[in-house]
């Protein structure tokens with residue numbers, strides 16, 4: 001595991017009564033380019049009965065019959081993911097949200113759901129170089145490939161996480 005940044009450090013400057021009491025469960029939000037290794041990592045590191053991996057690819061597969069990248073099904077995919085994550089956190093499970101989550105606006109509603117459930121919210125950031133992501137993408141089966149120009153476009157986004165987003169912890173892989 002890479003560098004861990006504990007954003008609870010800021011709590012010392014906040015009055016104790018304003019810090020919400022956390023439940024035991026955690027929402028892990030994976031953040032990384034297509035091909036950066038998110039799903040591989042999740043399957044390797046999060047296999048426990050009390051952890052649910054929610055994958056945008058799997059939901060897309062269920063909705064459209066294909067896990068291929070398709071901009072048009074993003075909204076329903078996200079809506080379903082949010083419902084599942086809400087229910088899972090509510091019932092005390094830990095959840096891994098496996099999607100690119102590259103942009104802050106894509107993460108916002110998921111962080112909100114974690115906070116609503118008093119769950120801890122942890123970012124796991126995959127800093128895999130874009131050239132490696134593109135190489136791995138080209139080596140995938142056609143069904144699993146993402147257009148390379150999308151990966152390059154996404155790589156322009158900064159992967160340094162702003163404390164104000166609300167993560168309790170940020171782990172860089």
Ligand SMILES: Nc1ncnc2c1ncn2[C@@H]1O[C@H](COP(=O)(O)OP(=O)(O)OP(=O)(O)O)[C@@H](O)[C@H]1O
Pocket residue numbers: 032033034035036037038039040041057099100136137140146
């Ligand atoms: N640490 C690693 N070393 C070498 N190859 C890896 C590593 N992690 C993942 N891979 C390979 O890279 C490819 C992409 O990995 P993976 O599917 O986990 O990426 P992803 O971030 O989930 O991509 P996507 O966002 O498109 O779902 C796979 O073929 C996987 O086997």
Ligand SMILES: [Mg+2]
Pocket residue numbers: 038039040057098
């Ligand atoms: Mg994946």
